[in-house]
Amino acid sequence: GQSLEQPSEVTAVEGAIVQINCTYQTSGFYGLSWYQQHDGGAPTFLSYNGLDGLEETGRFSSFLSRSDSYGYLLLQELQMKDSASYFCAAPHNQGGKLIFGQGTELSVKP
Amino acid sequence: GAVVSQHPSRVICKSGTSVKIECRSLDFQATTMFWYRQFPKKSLMLMATSNEGSKATYEQGVEKDKFLINHASLTLSTLTVTSAHPEDSSFYICSARALGQGQSYEQYFGPGTRLTVT
Numbered sequence: 001g002q003s004l005e006q007p008s009e010v011t012a013v014e015g016a017i018v019q020i021n022c023t024y025q026t027s028g029f030y031g032l033s034w035y036q037q038h039d040g041g042a043p044t045f046l047s048y049n050g051l052d053g054l055e056e057t058g059r060f061s062s063f064l065s066r067s068d069s070y071g072y073l074l075l076q077e078l079q080m081k082d083s084a085s086y087f088c089a090a091p092h093n094q095g096g097k098l099i100f101g102q103g104t105e106l107s108v109k110p
Numbered sequence: 111g112a113v114v115s116q117h118p119s120r121v122i123c124k125s126g127t128s129v130k131i132e133c134r135s136l137d138f139q140a141t142t143m144f145w146y147r148q149f150p151k152k153s154l155m156l157m158a159t160s161n162e163g164s165k166a167t168y169e170q171g172v173e174k175d176k177f178l179i180n181h182a183s184l185t186l187s188t189l190t191v192t193s194a195h196p197e198d199s200s201f202y203i204c205s206a207r208a209l210g211q212g213q214s215y216e217q218y219f220g221p222g223t224r225l226t227v228t
Contacts, residue, residue, distance in 0.1 A: 033216070042114075042203060042219040043154065087153065096142060096207045098217060102153045 002026045004088050004101035011107045012078055020073045020104045022088035030091040032064050032071045033098070038084045046073065046086075075106070083108045113137055114206050116220035123194055123227055130190045131223045133204030139184035140206035144217065145177075148201045160187045194227040201225075 004024045012018040022032065031050040035043040047055050049064035049071060061074040075082055088101040113136040123129050133143055142161055146154040158179050159167045166179035176198075178190040187206075191198055201224050205217040 035219075040222075042221045043205075044219070045216045048216060096217070097144065097156060097159055098205075099156070100153045105151070 002090065002092060002099045004090060004099065006086075006088055006101040006104045008102065009105040009107070011109060013109050014078055014080060016078050017074065017076045018078060018106065020075075020086050020088075020106070022071050022073075022101055024069050024071070024088070024090055024101075026069075026090055026092075026099075028093060029066065030093070032062070033089045033091075034060075034062050034073045035087045035089060035100075036084050037087065037103075043087065078108045080108050080110070082106060112208065112218045114140075114204065114218045114220040116204055116223050118223060119221060120224045121226070123225070125195055125227055126193055128190055128192045129194055129225060130188055131202055131204075131225075133187045133189070133206070133220050135185045135206045135208075135218070138206075138208045138218075140187075140208060141184065142207045143181060143187040144205045144207075145179060145187075145189050146203045146205065148203060148222075150201075154203060157189075191225065194225070196227045199225055199227045 006022045033048045034046040036046050037043040047062040049062050054063045059076045064071040085103045085105050087103045089098040092099050115134045117132045145157045148154050156169050157172045160179050160181040162181045162184050168174045181187040201222050203222040205219045
C-alpha cells in the first residue's frame with residue numbers, strides 16, 4: 001500500500017517562514033511532488049523531488065530524504081495569498097498515477 | 111502552456127439522471143488523464159486512470175458501470191456519472207500528463223466540476 005502523512009493545518013504570520021512536512025510509505029518510490037490548491041480551485045504544481053536534497057523555486061523550496069521517507073515544503077516570506085491547502089503526492093508507479101496526502105491547510109495571518 | 115479545461119464548471123441535476131463531464135488538454139497531447147473526486151476540506155481521491163484508445167483503469171471501490179470514462183482522443187476524456195444520486199455530489203477534477211513527459215510526474219489539473227444532485 002501507499003500512504004502519505006502531513007499535518008492537517010498550519011498557521012503563520014505574513015513574512016514568516018513555514019515548513020510543511022510529509023512522511024510517506026510506498027511500495028515503490030518515484031519521487032515526491034507538492035501541489036497548492038486554493039479554495040474551490042484546481043491544484044497547481046509547485047515542485048518535484050526525485051533525488052535527495054533541496055529544490056528551490058523562488059520563495060518555495062522542497063526537500064527530500066529517501067532514507068528517512070520524508071520530505072518537506074518550505075515557504076518563505078509568507079504572503080496572504082499563500083493561504084491555501086498544500087498536498088504532498090507520490091507517483092504510484094511509472095504510469096504517473098499520483099497518491100495524495102490528506103493536505104495541510106495553511107492560514108497566513110496579518 | 112499546459113492548460114487543461116473542464117466543462118461544465120458547475121452542474122445541478124436531478125436524482126436518476128446522467129451527467130457528462132469533459133476534460134480537455136488545450137495545448138498539448140495527453141496520453142493519460144486521471145479523474146479525481148474531492149470532498150470539502152479533503153484530499154483528492156483518484157477514481158480512475160484514462161488512457162487514450164483503451165479502457166480506463168478504476169481504483170478499488172469505484173464502480174466502473176456508474177462512472178463511465180471514455181478517452182477518445184489525445185486531448186479529450188469524458189466522465190459520465192450515470193443514474194446520479196445525492197451521494198455523488200462532489201467536486202470532480204481531471205488531470206493530464208503530457209505525451210513524452212518521460213520521468214516527469216507533473217500533472218496538469220483542470221479547474222474542476224462541482225456536481226450537485228438533488
